[in-house]
Amino acid sequence: xxxxxxxxxxxxxxxxxxxxxxxxxxxxxxxxxxxxxxxxxxxxxxxxxxxxxxxxxxxxxxxxxxxxxxxxxxxxxxxxxxxxxxxxxxxxxxxxxxxxxxxxxxxxxxxxxxxxxxxxxxxxxx
Amino acid sequence: xxxxxxxxxxxxxxxxxxxxxxxxxxxxxxxxxxxxxxxxxxxxxxxxxxxxxxxxxxxxxxxxxxxxxxxxxxxxxxxxxxxxxxxxxxxxxxxxxxxxxxxxxxxxxxxxxxxxxxxxxxxxxx
DNA sequence: ATGGGTGCAAATTGTTTGCATTTTA
DNA sequence: TAAAATGCAAACAATTTGCACCCAT
Numbered sequence: 001x002x003x004x005x006x007x008x009x010x011x012x013x014x015x016x017x018x019x020x021x022x023x024x025x026x027x028x029x030x031x032x033x034x035x036x037x038x039x040x041x042x043x044x045x046x047x048x049x050x051x052x053x054x055x056x057x058x059x060x061x062x063x064x065x066x067x068x069x070x071x072x073x074x075x076x077x078x079x080x081x082x083x084x085x086x087x088x089x090x091x092x093x094x095x096x097x098x099x100x101x102x103x104x105x106x107x108x109x110x111x112x113x114x115x116x117x118x119x120x121x122x123x124x125x126x
Numbered sequence: 127x128x129x130x131x132x133x134x135x136x137x138x139x140x141x142x143x144x145x146x147x148x149x150x151x152x153x154x155x156x157x158x159x160x161x162x163x164x165x166x167x168x169x170x171x172x173x174x175x176x177x178x179x180x181x182x183x184x185x186x187x188x189x190x191x192x193x194x195x196x197x198x199x200x201x202x203x204x205x206x207x208x209x210x211x212x213x214x215x216x217x218x219x220x221x222x223x224x225x226x227x228x229x230x231x232x233x234x235x236x237x238x239x240x241x242x243x244x245x246x247x248x249x250x251x252x
Numbered sequence: 253a254t255g256g257g258t259g260c261a262a263a264t265t266g267t268t269t270g271c272a273t274t275t276t277a
Numbered sequence: 278t279a280a281a282a283t284g285c286a287a288a289c290a291a292t293t294t295g296c297a298c299c300c301a302t
Contacts, residue, residue: 045257
């Protein structure tokens, strides 16, 4: 298998149904194990290509750099650990958020982000 | 009144109970009317000072540059217009979001952002 | 040799900071 | 005239892009 293919496959393999949203740097670090020496530029280009192919989607969390996760998951939101910085997927959604908008405003979508400590960091913090 | 004071007051005056969250660039543009020639560096430094004084708070919306708004408002969330880019305050909160987090996770705060068209842009779009 | 894909470095954007200069007391 | 604050430009971080180079066909 050629290098290009190995790099793309290494990146594609990072996105699984159970995986958490990954930042470009996290993607590079992990892909580097299977495709040593992969550059950040290639990570960005590959991620962009996979996004356009509809395989992954961009996830924007407040105050955070963009993350990416597998596309096609059911509607969900995210949890951002304020200690380790990792993002996690959370299930469930209160719904009816469109009613919060002022009259005349058209709501197309919404994002909910919970901030706090993930189970690992909460345990360490006691 | 000296120049420093005029600049700081011009910025401070932008933050009102009814105002919407403003980005550094919006702050510079508006402050420039009362304090012509104000530099972006001064805007950033003043905003940081006002934040440390507890007069304003930073608002982070997904995929957006940081905004600032008057501190001390009651708990609320934001609406981001996908057309004009302006951010608006929205009232009300579904509550009980902490229950969405996985077991062992500690939720300290949450952010809800609605995306769509503000009343002005919705009207133009027909 | 031809085209696709890569790495490096330069360009961009948003934000911060060092420093000489200006302003104020 | 000494302290405080400003503006400009350089420094940074994240992301994108131009370009020379390399590999596979």
